[in-house]
Amino acid sequence: MQEHPNLLYVKELANGDEVFESKLLSVIKKELFEEIENYTNCFKNEQFVDAAIIVHKLRNKISILGLYKGSEIAKEHENDLRNGNNSLHLVFLDILENLTQFMHNK
Amino acid sequence: MECIIIDDEKTSRIIINQLCESLDSLEIKAEFSNAIDAIKYLNKYEVDLVFLDIHMPGFNGFDFLQTLKTSPKIILTTSDTNYALKAFEYDNIVDYLVKPITQDRFTKAVLKAEALSDSIKSDELSVQSKLNSGDDELFVNINGRLVKLRFDEIILVEAKGDYILIKTDNENFTIHSTMKKIEEKLPVNSFLKVHRSFVINTSKIIDIENNSVLIGKNVVPVSRSNRSELMKRLNLL
Missing domain, CATH: 2.40.50.1020 (LytTr DNA-binding domain)
Incomplete structure (x- = not known):
């Protein structure tokens, strides 16, 4: 069953501070979309080590947005990519798509 | 405690900043998206505490630690647990926080750094004042x-x-x-x-x-x- 992203961590951190919450979400959104684009480009060019570095950054956002299983998959994918193995790419893309849809509405 | 934040992700820097806000004892002096700029800063200014990301492209957190000329307290911030053992090789690392960092865990790490810092200052004073x-x-x-x-x-x-x-x-x-x-x-x-x-x-x-x-x-x-x-x-x- 697919996990659903959530803002539990963000809201707990903001502790009712809506200005902070909005600022944080805006930065997460900007970095997320940039990193997804960078990841896609690196992957297309078979620059797997560079792709792994971006997966590492994405992993932090995946956790922040509450996808704990997604974060574990990202960790495995990051390690695999460093070893030239891209077998989790499609699964990882599903996670990114899930996050993209969630963040588009924020 | 005067501190700096080093993390290549802006998201993480904003989060650590927010976590610091809740603790009156912390004063953020600067933030850096890479370790090299932080080294340049620390060559000019002293701080008590550094929040340091390990995973940064090019010059990572451990490279930073080896280049440091001073020894501020370090709290590592990372998404990985597999560097914990290596962290024990450095005397000035006081804690190891795994992202996403919660307020409780953050506060505990800062209190630990403060306690250690106070204790060392007290040791230094007694050593210096009593040096024959x-x-x-x-x-x-x-x-x-x-x-x-x-x-x-x-x-x-x-x-x-x-x-x-x-x-x-x-x-x-x-x-x-x-x-x-x-x-x-x-x-x-x-x-x-x-x-x-x-x-x-x-x-x-x-x-x-x-x-x-x-x-x-x-x-x-x-x-x-x-x-x-x-x-x-x-x-x-």
Whole structure:
């Protein structure tokens, strides 16, 4: 069953501070979309080590947005990519798509 | 405590900033998206605490630690748990926070850094204020008691996490301090760091075999990088 992203961590951190919450979400959104684009480009060019570095950054956002299983998959994918193995790419893309849809509405 | 944040992700810097906001004792002096800019800053200004991301492209957190000339307290912030063991190799790392960092865990780490910092300051004060006019001894704070140690009585000093163990001819002392601090106090002509966890009094060496030294009743490892300096110190026939 697919996990659903959530803002539990963000809201707990903001502790009712809506200005902070909005600022944080805006930065997460900007970095997320940039990193997804960078990841896609690196992957297309078979620059797997560079792709792994971006997966590492994405992993932090995946956790922040509450996808704990997604974060574990990202960790495995990051390690695999460093070893030239891209077998989790499609699964990882599903996670990114899930996050993209969630963040588009924020 | 004056602190800086080093993390290549803006998201993380904003989060750490927010976590700091809730603690009055912390004052953020600067934020850096890369370790090299932070090194340049620390060459000019002193801070008490650094929140350091390990995973940064190019020059990572451990590269940063090896380049540091000063020794502020370090709290590592990372998405990985697999560097925890390596973190223990550095005396100034006080805690290891796994992202996403919660407020409770963050507060606990900062309190730990503060406690350690206060304790070391107190140790330093007692050592400095009681340093004799002579150059052959120092005082160390053992449970509130200032104990005089003559340099020629000290056999070796061993790092033990947040503590150091000083072995002398007659007694051993465990004190809350760092290898870096004690190294600064010991005379360089008779004491030598032979391993990251050991400083020895070279006049007490009994024999040397391969990569170890017998000193008093202790066998101390000698790292490859320190072996040549040790050999230079010896009056070899």
